[in-house]
Amino acid sequence: MVKDVTSGSTSLVSRPMVVEGEISGDESLHVDGRVKGIIRLKGDLFVGVSGIVEAEIDARNVVIQGTITGKVLARRQLEVQPSGRFNGECTAASYEIREGAVFEGISRMLDRMQPAERAMVSTGQSNQKQP
């Protein structure tokens, strides 16, 4: 399901590599190493078995075989495979959590949200609250 890449190439953070900061772009990303920070993709995020991601994530599909900690917006689907671990808060249009996977935290469905709220999630800003 992750293969329907419409936006071309897939970038790779290999196992020995550590990225701290922001990764953004129009393509898909495969993480076998470590990423800390922010990930914003038009394509999919795939976290391999050895991948460890601590980030605020906005992607189309998110597939976890490794570990993700943080806040995730999966515009299409979040998939946690048997070896995968997820800790945090996730908003997705659909979920697939396989037996053996770990999911700790909050899940929300994307299509039940108000458009305004959705916009808020996608920009990662929640500073609109009235005092």
Add this chain to the structure above:
Amino acid sequence: MGLFVKDKPSAASGAGQHGDNETSFFGAKLTVKGKVSGGGNLIVMGTLEGEFDLNGELVVAPSALVNGEVKAVNVTVSGGFSGSLTAKQKIHLEKSSVVSGRLIAPKLSVADGAVLNGEIEMKKSSESKPAANDPTQKEKK
């Protein structure tokens, strides 16, 4: 038993097209800002900004734009670079490269056509070796 243990998730994974996975790859439409460190090689085709400390080879492709402080073992630049570039072994600037800033390496090669503005420092990698016989062909531009 241990045939397919540690390596790639084999099958099921869907995106298992990266066979040899010690080389990282940042595509043309990807922007990375921040700090990148670790082993393995890195091929950059997109935009990179920040601090890079790699225990491998860095390749800056023609479409790429790298801005910041880079340390690596070997560096090949075909795209744009600005900032400080330190290589433990050598730096090669291809003819399509546009480089400004500070380059530090024991060996430097510059192809005809490369644009190079900046400061170059050549340190000998090891004292024991009598370096190259007179580095007279280091930069002809």
